[in-house]
Amino acid sequence: MELHGYFRSSASYRVRIALNLKGLHYDYHPVNLLKSEQREPAYRSLNPQGLVPAVIEAGHVFTQSLAILEWLEEQHPEPALLPRDPLTRAHVRALSYNIACDIQPLQNLRVLKYLQSELAASEEQKIDWIRHWIDGGFQALEVQLKQGPAPFAGGDTPGMFECCLMPQIYNAERFGMDMERYPHLARIAGNCATLPAFERARPENQPDSTL
Structure with missing residues (x-):
């Protein structure tokens, strides 16, 4: 492969x-x-x-x-990256799509280049743009993740959502966002950080x- x-x-x-x-x-x-x-x-x-x-x-x-x-x-x-239970599986997919479809594309490199080259956005405006869209998405995820105390979104093991979450948190922290504002996401991220699969990636x- x-x-x-x-x-x-x-x-x-x-x-x-x-x-x-x-x-x-x-x-x-x-x-x-x-x-x-x-x-x-x-x-x-x-x-x-x-x-x-x-x-x-x-x-x-x-x-x-x-x-x-x-x-x-x-x-x-x-x-498995997805839970067996169909309802939980749909929930995990929805959480994942929130990041992959609604948050991350708005801070894609080609979007940021367009903001600066075609719309004359300053560096400060670019960073405000990034933080705005991450914050809105993370706040929604915080509400959706209040459903239970499991270590990961789908239960006891990480999966598709965590594959999407950790890169998005990496970007959030890169642009100076405080993850303490999102305790449910921070808790899941802390659990991921202990696993070699995430560290190697x-x-x-x-x-x-x-x-």
Whole structure:
């Protein structure tokens, strides 16, 4: 299996966590977003969107991080990323989509570049934009996570939501947000931080973090 990604990409980070949780080996191929390598023909032949990540296995290319997580779940069902119970499974998916569809895309590198290059947003305005959308999403998640004291959103083990949450918290802290304002998210993040699968997936532990 090959993973084409960027060390600080939230979507790539999600997939790294999932692969680690499932104990799957992969070869990592860095795609430098700051150098626009995702737009080069060689990479676009894998992913016409010019986005990361892309996963390749047995000649098949998989894109979109949550679609990749679903595929991993179907191909390698144990350990599970989604709960068995249909209601809890739907709940975990909704929490995950909150981050992957509603929070993170608004702070995507291409969106931030557009804000600054086309709309003349200042650095301060860019950071305010990022914090605004993270805060709104995190506050909603706080309410949704009040349902129980389990260590993770789906129960006793981490899964799809935690794969999405930890990269988003990494971004929140990178832009100076105080996670003490979100105690339920902080509690889950603290539980994740004790697990090697999450530690190995952190951006600073990737080979391209020093390039």
